[in-house]
Amino acid sequence: MNPAPMVALVGNPNAGKSALFNALTGARQKVGNYPGVTVERKAGRMSLADGRPIELIDLPGTYSLEPASPDEQVTRDVLFGKQEGERLPQAILCVVDATNLDNHLRFTLQLIALGLPVVVALNMVDMAERDGLKIDAARLSKELGVPVIPTVAVRKRGIDALREAMAELVGDGTVHRIAAGPGFHHEDLVVLQRRARAIAIAATKEEHGARKVSHTIDSVTLHPIMGPVLLFALMFVVFQAVFAWAQAPMDAITAGFDGLGHWVEATFPNGFVRNLLAEGVIKGTGAVVTFLPQILILFFFILLLEATGYMVRAAFIMDRLMARVGLSGRAFIPLLSSFACAVPGIMATRTIDDPKDRLTTILIAPLTTCSARLPVYTLIIGSCIPNRQMLPFIGLQGVVLFGLFVMGIVCALLAALVLRKTVTKGPSQGFMMEMPKYQAPSVRDVALGLWTRALIFLKRAGTIILASNVILWVLASYPVAPAGRLQTEYSIAGRIASAIEVVVKPIGFNHHIALALPPAMAAREVAVSALATTYAIDAGDDTDKASEEVGPKLAKDWSLPTALAFLMWFVFAPQCLSTIAVTRRETNGWKWPAFMVSYLFVLAYVAAGATFWIATWAGL
Amino acid sequence: MRLDQLPLKCPAKVAAVAWDELAETAARRLRELGLDEGVTVEALHVAPFGKDPIACRVGRMTVALRRAQAHCITVETTVEPVAA
Numbered sequence: 001m002n003p004a005p006m007v008a009l010v011g012n013p014n015a016g017k018s019a020l021f022n023a024l025t026g027a028r029q030k031v032g033n034y035p036g037v038t039v040e041r042k043a044g045r046m047s048l049a050d051g052r053p054i055e056l057i058d059l060p061g062t063y064s065l066e067p068a069s070p071d072e073q074v075t076r077d078v079l080f081g082k083q084e085g086e087r088l089p090q091a092i093l094c095v096v097d098a099t100n101l102d103n104h105l106r107f108t109l110q111l112i113a114l115g116l117p118v119v120v121a122l123n124m125v126d127m128a129e130r131d132g133l134k135i136d137a138a139r140l141s142k143e144l145g146v147p148v149i150p151t152v153a154v155r156k157r158g159i160d161a162l163r164e165a166m167a168e169l170v171g172d173g174t175v176h177r178i179a180a181g182p183g184f185h186h187e188d189l190v191v192l193q194r195r196a197r198a199i200a201i202a203a204t205k206e207e208h209g210a211r212k213v214s215h216t217i218d219s220v221t222l223h224p225i226m227g228p229v230l231l232f233a234l235m236f237v238v239f240q241a242v243f244a245w246a247q248a249p250m251d252a253i254t255a256g257f258d259g260l261g262h263w264v265e266a267t268f269p270n271g272f273v274r275n276l277l278a279e280g281v282i283k284g285t286g287a288v289v290t291f292l293p294q295i296l297i298l299f300f301f302i303l304l305l306e307a308t309g310y311m312v313r314a315a316f317i318m319d320r321l322m323a324r325v326g327l328s329g330r331a332f333i334p335l336l337s338s339f340a341c342a343v344p345g346i347m348a349t350r351t352i353d354d355p356k357d358r359l360t361t362i363l364i365a366p367l368t369t370c371s372a373r374l375p376v377y378t379l380i381i382g383s384c385i386p387n388r389q390m391l392p393f394i395g396l397q398g399v400v401l402f403g404l405f406v407m408g409i410v411c412a413l414l415a416a417l418v419l420r421k422t423v424t425k426g427p428s429q430g431f432m433m434e435m436p437k438y439q440a441p442s443v444r445d446v447a448l449g450l451w452t453r454a455l456i457f458l459k460r461a462g463t464i465i466l467a468s469n470v471i472l473w474v475l476a477s478y479p480v481a482p483a484g485r486l487q488t489e490y491s492i493a494g495r496i497a498s499a500i501e502v503v504v505k506p507i508g509f510n511h512h513i514a515l516a517l518p519p520a521m522a523a524r525e526v527a528v529s530a531l532a533t534t535y536a537i538d539a540g541d542d543t544d545k546a547s548e549e550v551g552p553k554l555a556k557d558w559s560l561p562t563a564l565a566f567l568m569w570f571v572f573a574p575q576c577l578s579t580i581a582v583t584r585r586e587t588n589g590w591k592w593p594a595f596m597v598s599y600l601f602v603l604a605y606v607a608a609g610a611t612f613w614i615a616t617w618a619g620l
Numbered sequence: 621m622r623l624d625q626l627p628l629k630c631p632a633k634v635a636a637v638a639w640d641e642l643a644e645t646a647a648r649r650l651r652e653l654g655l656d657e658g659v660t661v662e663a664l665h666v667a668p669f670g671k672d673p674i675a676c677r678v679g680r681m682t683v684a685l686r687r688a689q690a691h692c693i694t695v696e697t698t699v700e701p702v703a704a
Binding site for chain 2: 063064066068099100101102103190193214215218222224225227228312315316317318319320321323329353354427429430431432433434435
């Protein structure tokens with residue numbers, strides 16, 4: 001059977017491409033990566049009125065066929081049939097913003113010149129009307145020589161008409177693939193721009209006022225005083241929500257995994273399988289899945305701010321501050337995402353077109369305090385930092401937690417400053433961005449975005465984190481120690497830990513910490529379950545009960561300087577395989593992940609050591 | 621007058637762009653955003669910290685750019701100041 005005809009969805013950034021893609025394909029989407037490059041491949045199935053399937057591929061938004069970023073390179077290569085692992089599309093669905101025709105038509109003209117069948121979705125016609133702009137779609141179609149369908153993708157208007165037009169485009173399904181012609185991508189942009197403007201003027205029937213609504217909102221959001229106040233208030237609300245709203249669902253998930261663990265212990269006979277399932281699989285994975293609510297809440301806000309068009313304004317406000325450390329406002333969004341998790345944060349750097357700027361942002365992303373550090377911070381602060389009131393309503397424990405967050409941010413900025421003057425040296429490319437219109441986001445699009453993020457996160461928990469927990473459990477449980485010897489010393493993991501202890505003893509770490517460090521490399525939160533496991537194994541047979549009491553055990557076993565040094569280690573150390581893996585993927589090699597891991601380890605060692613010795617000297 | 625000196629809310633027309641003073645990528649990005657000789661521009665907002673970057677209306681778009689790049693763009697005000 002022939003594969004379904006492939007149609008490429010192309011358009012300028014901010015044309016509403018993703019909303020149109022969602023409206024046409026719904027949840028039948030697949031996100032992957034192109035081989036060898038870092039650009040996401042987003043494809044989905046849609047069916048025509050008569051039920052015939054079409055594969056719709058969503059290409060990264062671009063202004064022209066002359067690529068600047070890797071994203072734009074992929075768009076070009078797919079349209080020319082040159083992208084490895086991708087067939088040549090049979091037709092092009094080109095999205096243009098009805099309120100910004102003269103600029104978007106330039107790219108449309110380039111696409112039409114490629115020689116593939118094209119249909120134009122004249123998107124956001126409601127916005128155009130709101131702005132007092134009437135466009136004659138029939139006239140536009142005549143001028144361009146291709147069908148033009150008015151749509152409002154976020155409200156799913158015009159989607160059926162679009163389906164019909166696409167049915168005609170792909171014909172009876174037999175593949176007449178014309179090789180893409182050279183188009184006029186060599187032609188001067190200015191010439192194309194003039195033609196686009198002439199067509200736009202010809203097709204515009206009426207015009208009065210322009211983008212009044214967006215301009216009114218901007219007079220508040222970009223106000224010299226109100227603007228930053230609003231931005232910081234929003235950020236405060238976001239972080240408040242992440243920590244306050246997530247508590248209940250997190251507790252529920254923890255309870256669910258505990259229940260599952262008890263069920264396994266009650267059902268299976270005592271032995272290898274039972275212990276592996278209960279301690280290695282369920283406890284370890286549960287410790288990670290617990291963070292799903294926090295990550296989803298953070299992403300909910302990021303997706304919302306992005307869909308409304310506010311994110312670019314945030315980047316605009318922050319640009320000058322970011323420029324002080326050699327970055328641009330564009331780095332603000334990936335760094336904000338990194339508070340949920342550095343992995344999507346690093347992936348979000350794809351929107352930064354300057355390679356040095358992007359590399360710097362990737363290298364400092366692990367310093368922002370991701371949500372995986374929270375369980376570690378909470379455990380250590382809760383058990384080792386005295387719960388003393390410093391000022392009314394302000395306790396010492398809260399101050400320490402806040403201090404760790406601030407330290408992450410300050411060190412990320414300092415690291416950027418140093419990196420930009422050394423390894424990522426180069427002139428700043430500046431900050432040049434289109435500010436999209438404000439738009440009411442579609443609930444469905446935000447929900448779809450959250451769903452995709454949840455799947456990616458759960459996949460990670462089910463693979464890397466699960467595997468590392470199982471490996472740790474096996475290594476810590478075998479060989480079984482003879483009477484009189486501690487299991488955490490005698491086991492394979494214990495012997496590895498003894499070797500590590502030689503290195504980390506000078507910075508105040510004990511044997512149990514040394515044992516928890518390697519598994520925490522897989523994912524930070526594993527440190528909590530690893531400490532629980534090691535103290536539990538030493539406690540004897542009653543592992544379940546022992547693990548519940550890890551807090552008081554730490555309080556008794558660790559000195560305050562050790563606890564502080566351990567916290568500092570977690571501010572800096574590169575302890576997440578996913579981050580290293582995604583850095584490798586996004587930088588196409590081992591050079592930068594190796595560099596990142598080394599500089600973070602050096603920072604962690606020095607910071608933890610300095611903290612330990614200063615705290616010891618101060619008599620804490 | 622250069623675009624970075626243009627007062628806010630004062631419509632103007634791009635008279636010339638010093639393309640060779642801009643980095644190649646910056647020049648292309650400017651063209652892609654529709655900033656070309658003959659287009660109408662209007663400075664709308666300045667960022668709060670250090671008054672840089674600025675946001676300008678360019679044709680039907682709002683475009684953010686830093687002052688350093690705006691300085692390469694010469695503009696002519698379209699509305700003459702009312703003669704006293």
